[in-house]
Amino acid sequence: MASRNDKIRVGVSSCLLGLEVRFDGGHKRDRRVTDVLAHHFELVPVCPEVEVGMGTPRETVRLVGSAAEARLVTTRSGVDWTERMERYATWRVAQPDLAELRGYILKSDSPSCGLERVRVHGASGIPSRDGVGLFARALVKRFPWLPVEEEGRLNDAVLRESFLTRVFGYQRVRAFLDDPAWTLAGLVRFHATHKYLLLAHSPRHAKDLGQLVARAKTLSREELARGYVEGFMSALAEKPTPGKNANVLLHILGYLGGHITDADRHDVLAVIDDYRRRLVPLSVPVTLLRHHVKGRDVPYVRDQVFFAPHPKELGLRNHVA
Numbered sequence: 001m002a003s004r005n006d007k008i009r010v011g012v013s014s015c016l017l018g019l020e021v022r023f024d025g026g027h028k029r030d031r032r033v034t035d036v037l038a039h040h041f042e043l044v045p046v047c048p049e050v051e052v053g054m055g056t057p058r059e060t061v062r063l064v065g066s067a068a069e070a071r072l073v074t075t076r077s078g079v080d081w082t083e084r085m086e087r088y089a090t091w092r093v094a095q096p097d098l099a100e101l102r103g104y105i106l107k108s109d110s111p112s113c114g115l116e117r118v119r120v121h122g123a124s125g126i127p128s129r130d131g132v133g134l135f136a137r138a139l140v141k142r143f144p145w146l147p148v149e150e151e152g153r154l155n156d157a158v159l160r161e162s163f164l165t166r167v168f169g170y171q172r173v174r175a176f177l178d179d180p181a182w183t184l185a186g187l188v189r190f191h192a193t194h195k196y197l198l199l200a201h202s203p204r205h206a207k208d209l210g211q212l213v214a215r216a217k218t219l220s221r222e223e224l225a226r227g228y229v230e231g232f233m234s235a236l237a238e239k240p241t242p243g244k245n246a247n248v249l250l251h252i253l254g255y256l257g258g259h260i261t262d263a264d265r266h267d268v269l270a271v272i273d274d275y276r277r278r279l280v281p282l283s284v285p286v287t288l289l290r291h292h293v294k295g296r297d298v299p300y301v302r303d304q305v306f307f308a309p310h311p312k313e314l315g316l317r318n319h320v321a
C-alpha cells in the first residue's frame with residue numbers, strides 16, 4: 001500500500017537519517033539514504049534502543065554468548081536487555097505502520113539493527129561475526145518477504161539495484177493482492193506483464209509461478225495469494241546476471257518478429273552482445289529495444305515491467321555488471 005502521500009514507505013534505522021539517537025547522542029547520517037532515496041520513498045524512522053527505553057546518551061550494548069542464543073548486554077555494567085528488547089521488537093513489528101512498509105534499511109553492525117555479521121562476544125574473547133541484531137531478527141521473522149538491506153551494501157550499484165527492484169516489486173504485488181477485489185484474470189495479466197522481469201532474475205521461479213497461476217482454480221484465494229507473493233519475491237531475491245538479462249532481451253527481440261527490419265535486428269543483436277560482454281550497461285540494449293517496441297502493435301512486450309521496474313531518476317541499470 002502506498003502511504004498517505006502516495007510515496008512507498010520504507011523503514012530506516014533512525015540514526016541513518018541523521019537523528020541523534022546513537023549511544024553517544026550522535027547519528028550516522030547516510031547521504032545516499034537521506035539525499036537520494038528520500039526523494040522516492042517516505043522514510044519511516046525506528047530506533048529500537050531509544051524506543052525500548054535505553055535513553056540517549058546511554059551505555060553501549062553488545063551481543064554476548066553465541067549467535068543462536070545471543071543476549072543483549074551493556075558493555076560496562078553488564079545489564080541484560082535481552083527480554084525487554086525481544087518483547088519490544090515483537091510488539092513493534094506487529095504495529096500497523098510497519099505492516100505498510102515495502103522495504104527496510106538497517107544500520108550494519110548494530111546489536112539491535114544489524115542484519116548479518118554482527119559481532120557476538122563469546123567465551124573465547126574473540127568476537128565471532130555471525131550475529132543478527134535482535135530487532136532485525138524480529139523484523140525478518142514477521143515479514144519474510146520484505147526487502148531488507150544494510151546501508152553499507154547500498155553503496156554497491158548491483159546490490160542497490162537489487163534492493164530497489166525488490167522494493168518496487170513488493171509494492172506492486174502487494175498493491176495488487178491487498179485489493180480484496182483482485183480477480184484471477186487480473187492476476188494472469190499481472191503475471192504476464194512481469195514475466196520477463198521474473199525470467200531475468202530466476203527462470204526457475206518464473207516457471208513455478210506460471211504453473212501456480214495455471215492451476216489457480218484448484219487453490220483458495222488465500223493459498224494462491226500467499227504462494228504468488230512467496231514465489232514472486234523469491235524470484236526477485238535472485239540476482240539477474242548479464243547472461244539472464246541477455247536471454248530476456250533476445251526473447252523480446254524474437255517476439256518482435258517481422259516488426260523490425262533485418263538491419264535493425266542486426267544492430268540490436270550487436271548491442272546485446274556488447275552488454276553480455278560487459279562493454280555497455282543494461283540501459284543501452286534496453287533503450288534500443290524499447291525504441292523498436294514503441295509504437296508497434298506488440299502490447300505483450302510493450303507492457304513488460306522489465307523495461308522499467310523502477311523510476312529512471314534513480315539512475316539504475318547504468319552500471320556495467
Ligand code: SF4
Nearest residue numbers: 014015047107110113
Ligand atoms: S543502529 Fe539502530 S538502535 Fe542503534 S542508534 Fe541506530 S537506529 Fe538506534
